[in-house]
Structure formats: structure tokens, C-alpha cells
Amino acid sequence: ARADRKYIGKPGQLWLVGTGPGRLDQITPAAKAAISRADVVIGYRLYIDLIRPLFCPGQVIEALPITQERQRAERAIDLANWGLSVAVISSGDCGIYGMAGLVMEMLADQGWDGTTPRVEVMPGISALQAAAARVGAPLMHDFCAISLSDLLTPWEIIQQRLQAAAQADFVVALYNPKSKTRTEQIAIAQKILLDHRSEDTPVALVRSAYREDEFIVLTTLREFLNHPVDMLTTVLVGNRSTLVHEGAMITPRGYRVS
Amino acid sequence: ARADRKYIGKPGQLWLVGTGPGRLDQITPAAKAAISRADVVIGYRLYIDLIRPLFCPGQVIEALPITQERQRAERAIDLANWGLSVAVISSGDCGIYGMAGLVMEMLADQGWDGTTPRVEVMPGISALQAAAARVGAPLMHDFCAISLSDLLTPWEIIQQRLQAAAQADFVVALYNPKSKTRTEQIAIAQKILLDHRSEDTPVALVRSAYREDEFIVLTTLREFLNHPVDMLTTVLVGNRSTLVHEGAMITPRGYRVS
Missing domain, CATH: 3.30.950.10 (Tetrapyrrole methylase, C-terminal domain)
Incomplete structure (x- = not known):
């Protein structure tokens, strides 16, 4: 273990969150809670804008262009490895053609042990x-x-x-x-x-x-x-x-x- | 128009609601609101029990056995034709192998005009x-x-x-x-x-x-x-x-x- 990963002292968390079609009353309470509690929220700009009312003071919001899925996934994993709680958002269901798969593929490729960071997928209303x-x-x-x-x-x-x-x-x-x-x-x-x-x-x-x-x-x-x-x-x-x-x-x- | 349908004086409402897997934090706010605001909630007993905390005083709750889909649909349409707001619930997504289709089929068969009763489908997290x-x-x-x-x-x-x-x-x-x-x-x-x-x-x-x-x-x-x-x-x-x-x-x- 690298020493620079230890100062936070807690295992990181990756929430892979589906935000549904975008209207706030179509997002599950579980997904909303994950977005509001995360240290960092990462997603494609258009969908970040739709859920802006859920953000809390002090959160880091990273809105990235649609083409950079791999960069977004890498960034999310990096931050979670540092011990942060990271919500990666996809419109619709994060588990249907969404970011959940790519993040988990990259974790697997890096030899993820299944628990650090902890990963949870939160489904959303798909397109x-x-x-x-x-x-x-x-x-x-x-x-x-x-x-x-x-x-x-x-x-x-x-x-x-x-x-x-x-x-x-x-x-x-x-x-x-x-x-x-x-x-x-x-x-x-x-x-x-x-x-x-x-x-x-x-x-x-x-x-x-x-x-x-x-x-x-x-x-x-x-x-x-x-x-x-x-x-x-x-x-x-x-x-x-x-x-x-x-x-x-x-x-x-x-x-x-x- | 039959005179006995007129005394309520407002058009009925059919909400065809998906309650997702059953845990309350997996139900969309739109679906929750429909369940809480309905005059009548109709559904299969097992799933009615899971959403009981959403019910409000004065609501009529009709929990019916799983085999009686047609009876449930007929009952819902009847009540809506009387001017009531009726939430028909299915687990998962009401629109995926759920009650939404049957209710709409029966409405169509009865010559529904597309607006009376008003029909709205509220999707839920499917199985x-x-x-x-x-x-x-x-x-x-x-x-x-x-x-x-x-x-x-x-x-x-x-x-x-x-x-x-x-x-x-x-x-x-x-x-x-x-x-x-x-x-x-x-x-x-x-x-x-x-x-x-x-x-x-x-x-x-x-x-x-x-x-x-x-x-x-x-x-x-x-x-x-x-x-x-x-x-x-x-x-x-x-x-x-x-x-x-x-x-x-x-x-x-x-x-x-x-």
C-alpha cells in the first residue's frame, strides 16, 4: 500500500448512479441520497446540469464532455482510491449502456479486490x-x-x-x-x-x-x-x-x- | 352519458404506477406522490404490503390476489369512470409485463376517448x-x-x-x-x-x-x-x-x- 493513500483513513466509495430521464421526481431517493452525500460528483455536463438542485455546499462537481467516458471513469476510480466518496452519474440507468460497466471493467483490469473501493450501483428509470x-x-x-x-x-x-x-x-x-x-x-x-x-x-x-x-x-x-x-x-x-x-x-x- | 356518473363532477384519473423492487428508497417521488394522493390504491397483496407506509388516512386500499389481474383492471376503470383518482400498482415497472397494458387494453376495448379517465403511466425500477x-x-x-x-x-x-x-x-x-x-x-x-x-x-x-x-x-x-x-x-x-x-x-x- 502506498503511504500517500492512507491519510484519509477510510475506504473509498464508488456510487454508480442512474439519474433517470432527468426530472427530479423521476430519480429514486436512493440515487438522490448518493448524489447529495458524495464528496465528488462526476458526469457528463448535460446531465450534471439537470440534477444541480441536489448538490450540497462543499461538494466537488466535475462536469466533463460526453466523449470522455474513460477519463471520467479513471478520475472516479482515482478519487475513490484516495478514500473519497464518488458518485458517477449517467442519465437513465447507469447499468444500461451507462457508466457502471466501464468503471467496473477498469476496476477489474486494475486487480480490484471487490471491496476497496466499495462499489454500489443505483438503478434509474432507463430511456x-x-x-x-x-x-x-x-x-x-x-x-x-x-x-x-x-x-x-x-x-x-x-x-x-x-x-x-x-x-x-x-x-x-x-x-x-x-x-x-x-x-x-x-x-x-x-x-x-x-x-x-x-x-x-x-x-x-x-x-x-x-x-x-x-x-x-x-x-x-x-x-x-x-x-x-x-x-x-x-x-x-x-x-x-x-x-x-x-x-x-x-x-x-x-x-x-x- | 349516464346520469349516475355525474355527481362527482370531475374526470377520473388512472395512475398506472410501478413501485420498483419494493424498498421505499427505490420508488420514484412521482410514483410515491401518485400513491399518496390517490382516492383508491389497487394492487396485488404482496406489493401493497411493501408500500403500506405511503398510504394516507381516508384512502381505500384494495389488495387482491395475484391471479385476478382482469378483475383488478376492471375495478380500477370502474372507479375512475366514477370520477375517482385510482392508483393501480405493479411491482417493478408497471409498463413492463405489468398492469399498465391490461388496463389500457380494456379501456381501448371499451371505446376510451383518450382523456376520460385521464391515464398516466409512472415507470419504476424493473426487476x-x-x-x-x-x-x-x-x-x-x-x-x-x-x-x-x-x-x-x-x-x-x-x-x-x-x-x-x-x-x-x-x-x-x-x-x-x-x-x-x-x-x-x-x-x-x-x-x-x-x-x-x-x-x-x-x-x-x-x-x-x-x-x-x-x-x-x-x-x-x-x-x-x-x-x-x-x-x-x-x-x-x-x-x-x-x-x-x-x-x-x-x-x-x-x-x-x-
Whole structure:
């Protein structure tokens, strides 16, 4: 053990916290408490701003750009190794395409002993849940989440997953559907889904759920690319039974209703 | 309009509320507020008991057996049609295999106009998220949820989804894996997954996450059926990259870590 790690005299703490869609009444009390009690809060700037009311005097807040996930994780681990309590925040659920995995991967790579620092994951309302809640009840049956970002995953694998999901009739939530430079993938996804589902399959586009600039479109598999879609949009594609009634997207569970 | 529906003079309200895993600090403030403000709270007895501290004097609490989903939904709609505020609660996320869908299906079937009663879905931490958070970060990559209950879904379709998920390397969350009378399905699911994944693939069994009787086993695809599994157990099966380090189940996101 290095002497310079000892003066604080307590083991560090890493709270890997999901802040949900961003509105304060959608954050669990456990997550709020972790954010308020942490010595340091680290996160991507946009989401740090949304939870600012939770911060306490004397806390160190480190808001970093979105591209620097590894730097954020490294910094968090360093500070926790010094004995500090560190809350790493992700929007949605920190455990779904969030920072929890990267931090734990890096800990494992450094030979983490499982207890120092202590690590706790605090789940949050994920983007797919927030989106679903705002349009009705589309996730009533088997579903899957697929990220269309091929930065870290070969496009080949993503395509296989789209095909499998389309064929086996999963309700599909697409994350990271489109960026400024990456516009082809979502069109390919649409094509794959259309091979197995009707053009009229309901599709919901939800951006900034529960926030002031919330933007929701209820459309179809045929039409949805005529609407704005970007990195922050969650795309929910119904299965073969999903229907729309008076603005609500509903996937039947299989009960005999009438 | 029937005259006997008019004396309350305000439109009814249906709050379809997810109460998460059950511990009060895992319920969103929005969900808590809906439960406390409702004239009537309707739900399955076990979960009603877990949220009892949120109830207020004068509220009507209707705790019904687990098998009577349709009766609960009908009752909730009836009361809302009379002008009452009704909170229908489901554990986990009401919008994921929960009551939200059934209530909305029945409303649609009755020719609901989209506004009377008003309907709002309040998401909650789902079983798969609670389970994931308690074992590490297994949901860092594309995942799917599959219910093994064939009460409402033909087993044929469930099997197709298992096959698709196994083949396309989704992390898989199995809901309703096994009941007292239904014990074969989980063994078939294991076999399907073993056709495409190593015997050493990490598997987590999580029951009663965040509650006093929480029960967690970290095991493998080969071994997991040697452990207790029941209707309330969530089974998380890793993808081909998922690893275990010092008791933490981690699915790499694809970053170059070291």
C-alpha cells in the first residue's frame, strides 16, 4: 500500500448512479441520497446540469464532455482510491449502456479486490422505460434494447441482432439511432424490421422524456424516418400485435379482453 | 352519458404506477406522490404490503390476489369512470409485463376517448434492473427480456425468442422462469442457450432484490439449475463476453480498457 493513500483513513466509495430521464421526481431517493452525500460528483455536463438542485455546499462537481467516458471513469476510480466518496452519474440507468460497466471493467483490469473501493450501483428509470411510459404501454411483451452505435460494436453484430429481434417479434427499443455523421444505420434497421413486420407497425419517437423540451411522435414503421431522429431519441418499435388507440401505443399481453 | 356518473363532477384519473423492487428508497417521488394522493390504491397483496407506509388516512386500499389481474383492471376503470383518482400498482415497472397494458387494453376495448379517465403511466425500477444493479453491470450491452410463462403466450413463440436471443448474443433476462407446476421451460431455455454459449457463461439468480429476504446467486449456465429458481426469481444470462470479477458480473461495452 502506498503511504500517500492512507491519510484519509477510510475506504473509498464508488456510487454508480442512474439519474433517470432527468426530472427530479423521476430519480429514486436512493440515487438522490448518493448524489447529495458524495464528496465528488462526476458526469457528463448535460446531465450534471439537470440534477444541480441536489448538490450540497462543499461538494466537488466535475462536469466533463460526453466523449470522455474513460477519463471520467479513471478520475472516479482515482478519487475513490484516495478514500473519497464518488458518485458517477449517467442519465437513465447507469447499468444500461451507462457508466457502471466501464468503471467496473477498469476496476477489474486494475486487480480490484471487490471491496476497496466499495462499489454500489443505483438503478434509474432507463430511456426505454421513460419513453414507453410517455406513449402508453408498448413494453408489455418480450422486448429488447439495441444500440445502433457502431463505435464500440461491429456493425455486423448489430445487424444480426436487428434481424433476430425482427424475426422473433420482440418489441424493439433502439438506442443511439442516428448521429450527425451516422445516418445509414437507422435506415438499414428500418429495412430489416420491414422484412418481418407490417408497414403500419406503430413506432414511437421520444426525445427528452419528462423534460421541458420533451418531443414525442407516434408514427409507423413506414413513416418514422420522415420525422427528426437524433442521438438523444429513443425509438420504440411495436411487435406484430402492438396497436394504437387514441394516442396510446399498446402491446397486448395476451389476455382475452372483451 | 349516464346520469349516475355525474355527481362527482370531475374526470377520473388512472395512475398506472410501478413501485420498483419494493424498498421505499427505490420508488420514484412521482410514483410515491401518485400513491399518496390517490382516492383508491389497487394492487396485488404482496406489493401493497411493501408500500403500506405511503398510504394516507381516508384512502381505500384494495389488495387482491395475484391471479385476478382482469378483475383488478376492471375495478380500477370502474372507479375512475366514477370520477375517482385510482392508483393501480405493479411491482417493478408497471409498463413492463405489468398492469399498465391490461388496463389500457380494456379501456381501448371499451371505446376510451383518450382523456376520460385521464391515464398516466409512472415507470419504476424493473426487476431486471434491480437484479442487474445487485450483481454488478451485466446489462451494458444489447439485452432482451423474455417471460417463460406460457399462460398467455404460445410456448412455440417463446422458444423462437429464446433461440433468436441465444444466437444473436443478447444478454438475456428471464422473467417467470419457473412455477410449482411449470418446471420444464427453464430447462429447455438452458439447453437453447447452451447451444450458442459456453457452459461457463455467467448467470445471476436474483430474488427479492433490495428486500429483507434478498437472495442472490452468481453461477454459470451449466450450474444454475442446481440452485433454487421460482416465479419471483429473475435470471440474468450473460452474453459471450460477460465476465465475473470478485463477485461482480460485468458485460464489457467494447472499450479498450487496458
